[in-house]
Amino acid sequence: xxxxxxxxxxxxxxxxxxxxxxxxxxxxxxxxxxxELKLTPSSLYRTFTDKHTLFLRALDHYRATESAQAxxxxxxxxxxxREVLREWMLWLVTCPAGDKSGRGCFVVNTATELGTTDxxxxxxxxxxFETTRQALRSALAAGRDRGELSADLDIDDAVELxxxxxxxxxxxxxxxxxxxxxTTAIDLAIRALGPAPAEPA
Amino acid sequence: xxxxxxxxxxxxxxxxxxxxxxxxxxxxxxxxxxxELKLTPSSLYRTFTDKHTLFLRALDHYRATESAQAxxxxxxxxxxxREVLREWMLWLVTCPAGDKSGRGCFVVNTATELGTTDxxxxxxxxxxFETTRQALRSALAAGRDRGELSADLDIDDAVELxxxxxxxxxxxxxxxxxxxxxTTAIDLAIRALGPAPAEPA
DNA sequence: ACAGTATGGGAGCGATCGCTCCCATACCGG
DNA sequence: CCGGTATGGGAGCGATCGCTCCCATACTGT
Numbered sequence: 286x287x288x289x290x291x292x293x294x295x296x297x298x299x300x301x302x303x304x305x306x307x308x309x310x311x312x313x314x315x316x317x318x319x320x321e322l323k324l325t326p327s328s329l330y331r332t333f334t335d336k337h338t339l340f341l342r343a344l345d346h347y348r349a350t351e352s353a354q355a356x357x358x359x360x361x362x363x364x365x366x367r368e369v370l371r372e373w374m375l376w377l378v379t380c381p382a383g384d385k386s387g388r389g390c391f392v393v394n395t396a397t398e399l400g401t402t403d404x405x406x407x408x409x410x411x412x413x414f415e416t417t418r419q420a421l422r423s424a425l426a427a428g429r430d431r432g433e434l435s436a437d438l439d440i441d442d443a444v445e446l447x448x449x450x451x452x453x454x455x456x457x458x459x460x461x462x463x464x465x466x467x468t469t470a471i472d473l474a475i476r477a478l479g480p481a482p483a484e485p486a
Numbered sequence: 487x488x489x490x491x492x493x494x495x496x497x498x499x500x501x502x503x504x505x506x507x508x509x510x511x512x513x514x515x516x517x518x519x520x521x522e523l524k525l526t527p528s529s530l531y532r533t534f535t536d537k538h539t540l541f542l543r544a545l546d547h548y549r550a551t552e553s554a555q556a557x558x559x560x561x562x563x564x565x566x567x568r569e570v571l572r573e574w575m576l577w578l579v580t581c582p583a584g585d586k587s588g589r590g591c592f593v594v595n596t597a598t599e600l601g602t603t604d605x606x607x608x609x610x611x612x613x614x615f616e617t618t619r620q621a622l623r624s625a626l627a628a629g630r631d632r633g634e635l636s637a638d639l640d641i642d643d644a645v646e647l648x649x650x651x652x653x654x655x656x657x658x659x660x661x662x663x664x665x666x667x668x669t670t671a672i673d674l675a676i677r678a679l680g681p682a683p684a685e686p687a
Numbered sequence: 688a689c690a691g692t693a694t695g696g697g698a699g700c701g702a703t704c705g706c707t708c709c710c711a712t713a714c715c716g717g
Numbered sequence: 718c719c720g721g722t723a724t725g726g727g728a729g730c731g732a733t734c735g736c737t738c739c740c741a742t743a744c745t746g747t
Contacts, residue, residue, distance in 0.1 A: 286715050287713085287721080287722040287723035288722075289713080289714060289723085309512070311512035311513050315706075325727070326726090327709095327725070327727080328724070328725060330705090331724080335705075335706075336705065336706090388602075393657060394598050394599075397594070398595075400661050400662070401660065407662075442670050442674055445668075445674065449654035450651055450654055453655075453657070456598060456654070457650060457653060459601065459602065460608075460612070466646050467650070470646040473643055473646065474678070477647075487691075487745050488744065488745070491694065516735055516736075517733085517734085526696050527697080527736070528696070528739095529694070536736075689747090692743100692744090693742105693744090694741105695741090695742075696739105696742095697738100698737105699738090699739105700737070700738090703732105703735095704734070705730105705732090706729105708730090709726105710726090712723105713725095717718100717719090717720090
C-alpha cells in the first residue's frame with residue numbers, strides 16, 4: 286500500500302538509547318541522532334514525533350532490555366542469595382566491552398539530569414527504581430526463607446542499603462572508578478546483611 | 487583608575503553555582519546566567535572568559551564552600567565516630583530550606599553529565615571525590631584509635647562502602663526520595679562498620 | 688579639570704538548535 | 718499497468734545558542 290521503510294524501528298531505538306545513554310539528553314542533538322540512526326529528519330520526526338518522545342522511547346527500551354536483564358539475573362532462586370547478589374552487583378559495574386565502560390546506568394544518569402524538571406521522565410525513572418528495589422526485596426526474602434539470612438534481618442531496611450549502594454556503584458562506574466575498589470564496596474555491603482544463621486540442631 | 491564594577495564577583499559565582507547545580511551545564515544558557523547574575527553579556531565574558539570557564543569557577547567555588555563545610559563537619563575528632571558519621575550523612579541528604587531540595591550534589595551531578603567527556607571537569611570531580619574519601623579515612627582512623635571500631639576493621643575497605651553509599655544517597659536526594667528511607671540506609675551502612683570492640687579489662 | 692581606563696548596556700554576529708515542508712521515489716492493491 | 722500512499726532526501730524555517738563588538742558611562746590618578 287505504500288513505500289516500505291529502509292530502516293528497522295527497533296534498531297533505531299536501540300541506537301538512540303546508546304547515544305542518549307552516553308551523552309545525556311541535552312548534549313545529544315537531533316542531527317547527532319539522525320547521523321547515528323541513519324535517519325533523515327523527516328523520517329525521524331514522522332516515526333518518533335519529536336526528540337523528547339524519542340527519548341522516552343529510549344528510556345522505555347532501556348527498561349525493557351537492560352533493566353529487565355538485570356532483574357532476571359537477580360532472580361536466581363536456586364542459588365545462595367549472597368552469591369547471586371555479589372555476581373549481580375559485579376555485573377552492574379563490569380562492562381561487557383571496552384567502549385561500553387563509563388556509561389553508568391541510563392536511568393541514574395537521566396534521573397540526575399532531568400528528574401527534577403521533567404515529570405514524564407521522573408515517573409519512568411522512579412518506576413525503574415522501584416522495580417529494582419522490588420527485585421532486591423524478592424531476592425532477600427527468598428534467601429531468608431531458605432535460612433541463608435537471619436530471621437531478624439529487616440528486609441526493607443536491607444533493600445534501602447543495597448539499593449543506595451547500587452546507585453553509588455553506577456555513578457562510580459560512570460566516573461571510571463576502579464573495579465577493584467567497587468568490588469570492595471560490594472563485598473562489604475553484602476557482609477552488612479549479617480552472618481548466616483547457625484544451622485538448627 | 488577605571489570605572490568600578492556594579493556587581494560583586496563572588497556573589498556572581500555563587501549565583502552561577504546555584505544555577506549550574508540545579509540545572510546542569512548544558513541546560514543552563516549564558517542568557518540564563520546573565521539574568522540570574524544581573525550581568526550583561528559583555529561583563530560576563532570580560533569577567534569569566536566564557537561559559538565553560540565560569541562553570542569551572544562554579545565547581546571550584548562549590549568545592550571551596552559546600553565540600554569544605556562537609557569535610558569540616560566530618561572532622562569532629564572529639565565525638566564518637568558513628569555519631570559524627572550519622573549526623574554528617576543525614577546532613578548530606580537533608581536540605582536546609584525547601585527550595586534547596588532536589589539539588590543533589592553538584593560534583594555528582596557534574597561527574598555524571600560531563601565527567602566522561604570533559605577532562606578538566608573530570609580532574610576536579612575526581613579531586614573532590616578523593617577529598618571526601620580522605621576525610622572518611624581520617625574519621626574512621628581516629629575512631630579506631632579511640633577504640634570505637636574494631637582493630638580488625640580494614641579502614642580502606644570501609645571507606646569504599648561509605649563513599650559509595652554517600653554517592654547513592656546524593657543521587658537519591660536529587661531524585662526526591664524519602665528522607666526516612668535514606669536514614670535507614672545510613673543507619674545500616676554505619677552498622678556495617680561492625681560492633682564496638684569490648685572494653686579491655 | 689582632564690586624560691586614561693575599565694564598566695554596563697545592548698545590538699547583533701555566525702552557528703546550531705529542534706523542527707517543518709516539499710518532492711521525487713518506491714512500493715502495493717486493483 | 719497505474720493510482721494511491723508512505724518513504725528518503727534535503728532545503729530551510731524561526732528560535733536560540735555561545736559569543737563579540739561598539740559606545741556612552743563613570744570612576745581614578747595626576
